[in-house]
Amino acid sequence: MNDKSNNEIVIEVRGLEKSFDNHRVLNGVEMDVRRGETLVIIGRSGCGKSVLLKHIIGLLSADRGTVSVEGRTLSKLTRKELYEVRLRFGMLFQNGALFDSLSVGENVGLALREHTRKKMAEINEIVARKLEQVGMGGMENKMPADLSGGMKKRVSLARAISLDPDFILFDEPTTGLDPITADAIDDLIVELGGHPSVTSIAVTHDMASAYKIADRIMMLHDGRVLVSGTPDQIRSSTDPIIHQFINGLATGPLKAI
Amino acid sequence: MFTLLAACGKMTLDFLEYVGGLFVMGWRIICALPSIFVSPRLTIDQMLQIGVNSFPLILLVSVFTGSVAAWQTAYQMVDFVPMRFLGVTVGKAVTIELAPVLTALVLAGRVGASIAAELGTMRVTEQIDALEAMAIDPVRYLVLPRVVAGIIMIPILSLFATVIAILGALVVSVSVVNISSEMFLNGVKRYFYISDLVAGQTKAAMFGLIISLIGCYQGFITSGGAEGVGKSTTRAVVVSAVLILIADFLIATLMFRMG
Numbered sequence: 001m002n003d004k005s006n007n008e009i010v011i012e013v014r015g016l017e018k019s020f021d022n023h024r025v026l027n028g029v030e031m032d033v034r035r036g037e038t039l040v041i042i043g044r045s046g047c048g049k050s051v052l053l054k055h056i057i058g059l060l061s062a063d064r065g066t067v068s069v070e071g072r073t074l075s076k077l078t079r080k081e082l083y084e085v086r087l088r089f090g091m092l093f094q095n096g097a098l099f100d101s102l103s104v105g106e107n108v109g110l111a112l113r114e115h116t117r118k119k120m121a122e123i124n125e126i127v128a129r130k131l132e133q134v135g136m137g138g139m140e141n142k143m144p145a146d147l148s149g150g151m152k153k154r155v156s157l158a159r160a161i162s163l164d165p166d167f168i169l170f171d172e173p174t175t176g177l178d179p180i181t182a183d184a185i186d187d188l189i190v191e192l193g194g195h196p197s198v199t200s201i202a203v204t205h206d207m208a209s210a211y212k213i214a215d216r217i218m219m220l221h222d223g224r225v226l227v228s229g230t231p232d233q234i235r236s237s238t239d240p241i242i243h244q245f246i247n248g249l250a251t252g253p254l255k256a257i
Numbered sequence: 258m259f260t261l262l263a264a265c266g267k268m269t270l271d272f273l274e275y276v277g278g279l280f281v282m283g284w285r286i287i288c289a290l291p292s293i294f295v296s297p298r299l300t301i302d303q304m305l306q307i308g309v310n311s312f313p314l315i316l317l318v319s320v321f322t323g324s325v326a327a328w329q330t331a332y333q334m335v336d337f338v339p340m341r342f343l344g345v346t347v348g349k350a351v352t353i354e355l356a357p358v359l360t361a362l363v364l365a366g367r368v369g370a371s372i373a374a375e376l377g378t379m380r381v382t383e384q385i386d387a388l389e390a391m392a393i394d395p396v397r398y399l400v401l402p403r404v405v406a407g408i409i410m411i412p413i414l415s416l417f418a419t420v421i422a423i424l425g426a427l428v429v430s431v432s433v434v435n436i437s438s439e440m441f442l443n444g445v446k447r448y449f450y451i452s453d454l455v456a457g458q459t460k461a462a463m464f465g466l467i468i469s470l471i472g473c474y475q476g477f478i479t480s481g482g483a484e485g486v487g488k489s490t491t492r493a494v495v496v497s498a499v500l501i502l503i504a505d506f507l508i509a510t511l512m513f514r515m516g
């Protein structure tokens with residue numbers, strides 16, 4: 001993990017606020033992501049991590065504040081321009097969100113079929129390779145309903161990286177996987193993020209995985225960014241909230257239940 | 258009093274939001290229309306889905322519709338009107354009204370509900386978000402093929418229903434009313450206008466638009482998990498059935514001017 005702190009800022013979030021039915025979820029999030037870095041977002045369940053990711057790819061629109069990708073403010077783009085931006089993104093949804101009317105192979109190949117002029121044979125080859133990368137080789141013809149939760153997650157990951165995106169958003173990539181597969185997926189994320197032009201943002205509850213993949217860790221708390229720093233800075237933080245969270249303690253300033 | 262007013266206000270707002278949303282979706286469908294030639298597979302799949310799956314049901318419904326129409330008409334005509342008018346009366350009723358409207362009402366339950374349930378499930382399981390995230394316009398990819406398939410297939414099914422219903426009526430006329438098949442068919446033929454058939458199928462195309470558009474729209478605005486999908490599905494059937502009846506009335510007043 002080399003120093004990326006001088007790279008240009010590619011994703012910029014300013015004063016982001018979002019409420020659902022009078023419940024303020026995001027309350028002034030400020031965040032910068034630099035090209036090539038892997039940012040890990042941590043925070044308690046329900047604190048708005050998935051909501052934040054969905055704002056970054058423009059699936060949700062902010063009540064107040066802005067999200068910009070490479071200087072383009074998403075809320076000011078036309079649908080066509082927004083799609084151009086999204087083409088450079090890959091997103092792994094928290095619950096997979098596989099298309100259940102399509103087979104595994106069709107799920108992974110859909111973006112290739114829709115957005116490239118590649119021939120079927122070439123697409124099939126790419127699909128096979130992506131599935132291989134997530135340890136799901138040869139499963140093209142299975143239907144999503146026939147897969148286990150962890151398998152769905154991995155197919156979904158293969159789908160997210162099918163177009164070799166410059167920006168990858170992972171929403172809990174290793175939740176629901178066994179420790180060995182989880183570690184392999186962490187390796188894959190590190191490998192993908194190792195490419196200097198690939199910027200990734202991962203949400204996770206798994207601190208071991210966070211330390212392993214992150215260039216920088218950011219903690220979301222009470223609708224804002226509580227802290228942002230290198231894994232070492234986070235690990236050695238003396239802030240009681242951060243200390244309680246990363247060590248998974250039931251007692252401390254945060255109420256457990 | 259105040260709460261009543263507030264409730265009325267909210268209902269009006271909800272209604273306007275619903276109608277507004279429908280128009281936005283309609284506009285996006287029109288914008289996406291050219292892409293139908295880029296990926297015709299999607300539309301053809303939907304046409305097969307609607308057509309093949311609905312065939313047996315429409316067959317059943319139209320046999321009974323025709324038979325009952327013949328029986329009831331004959332019963333009302335006895336002693337007043339000569340039975341040679343049975344064919345024309347039943348034929349007209351079936352072609353212009355019964356086949357298109359009953360086909361549409363049955364398919365609102367069959368096709369509209371299944372579209373709403375499918376897209377609603379896709380909405381609550383974030384599959385529609387996933388399409389958006391992949392820069393695939395869900396209106397182009399999901400809605401357009403269903404709406405076009407609806408507009409094409411429902412007239413075809415209604416035409417099929419027309420033929421079957423008249424055959425059903427023929428069987429009843431011959432076996433129960435005891436008139437000859439020539440007499441019945443001559444009646445049908447003598448006053449058969451191609452324009453009636455066109456009118457019936459034009460109505461059916463309108464109904465097809467209503468069924469598929471409402472199904473898609475309800476699916477898209479679904480929220481609240483499995484329960485939400487159930488509600489949306491019911492809503493889709495009720496709303497499209499009501500709109501079919503209203504549209505039928507409006508079209509009748511436009512197409513069939515008296516005097």
Ligand SMILES: Nc1ncnc2c1ncn2[C@@H]1O[C@H](COP(=O)(O)OP(=O)(O)OP(=O)(O)O)[C@@H](O)[C@H]1O
Binds near residue numbers: 045046094
């Ligand atoms: N579409 C929505 N409609 C209403 N409320 C929502 C919606 N999406 C999220 N919320 C609310 O926003 C809050 C944050 O949700 P979010 O999914 O971002 O949490 P999270 O941090 O990802 O949690 P977890 O770690 O459990 O996945 C929750 O209180 C949730 O109820």
Ligand SMILES: [Mg+2]
Binds near residue numbers: 049050051094
């Ligand atoms: Mg989440």
